[in-house]
Amino acid sequence: MNAPFFLTAPELKQFRAKLLDWFATYQRDLPWRRDRDPYRIWISEIMLQQTRVAAVIPYFEKFCARFPDVRALAEADEAEVLRMWSGLGYYSRARNLQAAAQQIVREHGGTFPATEQHIRALRGIGKYTTNAILSIAFGKHHAVVEGNVARVVARLEAVRGDLREGSRWESLQRTADHLLAPDAPGNWNQAMMELGATICTPRSPQCLLCPVEKFCRARKLGRQDLIPEKRKKRATVGVQLATAVLVDDRGRCILLPPPKNGAGKALADDIPTLVSKMWHFPTVAVSEDPVSDLRGYLKNVVGATAVLSRFVPLRKIRHAVTYRAISLLPFLVKFKELPRVRGAKILLLKDFSSVPVSNLTRKVARAALEAADHS
Template structure:
């Protein structure tokens, strides 16, 4: 079979499939979620791999599956424990949606991950890419699983010059996968495209001389592999200046706060913090006043021990970190807890606040 894509020369599909899948079966990385085709494990791995590198995900995946080895285990788990298992991966809405979805799978599908595009796409947090990955990898259904890696590979193979940053372009690449995918082994085909994008057909300086499908690649023949894919730059991120404090009471316990149940980093724990809307004179005193006015905390700030910069997709936090004391008469109240150093291990904190805590622990040793 031969396909001719707009703006490309002809590509022999059977030869392309054979070269790609043979390479994958020979060179694929030994990854824990590839040890079997359990749909639940494939699902967990694909959610973790969104916006996160494979090497980073491996220990998180192993721990998560150890803690929640089955759909039932995750469905029954306390949310705080689920967030703790996810701590450090970021994008916490992903794991909240995953837990909601597995509860739905248990209720509607008797604990079996659905194997049809319509049913699986209706699960919370399962978009077209995740649906295609689960269906093809776990069930052998020839559905496209199009992420950034796949769009990059196919933009070069087929010389597609549509802007991959535009949502409308995804349909073009999904159709390209439908035209190319192996119906005999869709699992290996989709994984091979992802693997090729991760290891060989990289965003910059692709290793074309090592590429198993180089002879099928239009961009390589035209010498434009460095110009593809076309991708417009994201809008500028917003910078937010914060002041946070690690506050101890007279018993040496640390004050922590649970973030709201919706919005950024929902239900995770943090140290008391306020946003600084302009530069302050007598900063420590003014930050202490803000803590009093906005958080209703009676504090005595000590010193600045450092600054943390944390980048989200849409904003950057610049956090000045203080140490200090909380008034002796402070009592636990809604969403506020006084905890010991040992108890800190039980609570899930965003990466930025894990860094703050480590900075504080380091300051104690100086």
């Protein structure tokens, strides 16, 4: 079943000691390493999914200050949770986080569960996060495999091919299971990830600084820059959008509510995904003439009054949503009095801190503000 392991028993022992020593000396001081509170470990692990440490730190601090424990998170308004997440991306993480908090209150009396079965059953928690929490917060023997560990192990064993393809990932998991230092599972997992994040990086790995260089097959073969092989990625698709910032002379504007999936998708079809199901400016896909497309859309949503107004073009906004490269043309549409729109919110252009919005909406608001400042 298992391929023969690439380290002898004494080598494995030395490998573990070297990496744990290195971690003890060089680990970064990160806010979620201050204690073993499973709640805080959990929050950090969710935030860190596909997101760099540097981006997470300020969000983690704010989020934990606002929601210090499971119960606080479970009882909060969803909009408030999303607001704290606004700008971090992958917003389903925030929705799932709160759903899981409510699950923990309902099924575990508010105490974070400590078994694999119960943790894995929580919304938004997969195999990686389960093992991370079990090892880091509870000291249990579960090895994690994510981007860093996969790369480190792949180089150690000189694994060929796309790491996420076929059964390769499971094979890496088996090796990670075998490497796991039984005396310190939490530190071990973090050490493996830390090594991948700081030394054994995707490009230009710093092998000369690596504590376990002598165990690395890729290094022996001089192939550390060729492993892992590049992931196949979906081709990027360009999307042209036009958006209207409806403002009055007091600097207030109109924001539309998060689009619902499924029902009532008569309007611009994939706007929901492009605005991340968050509050957003009236936006439409552009076919030929941005202004007439936008006018047509506003006539439906806002009413005839908008159509008569002047559309002042703002600077073009570029934004990426997974594989889509969005090019968005924003227009300022001024009103003496803002039209009434069902379900819409009216708020100050300069203050978006009270609503959950994506960074695309932030960019548009900034452009509108710049234009307003110049007039």
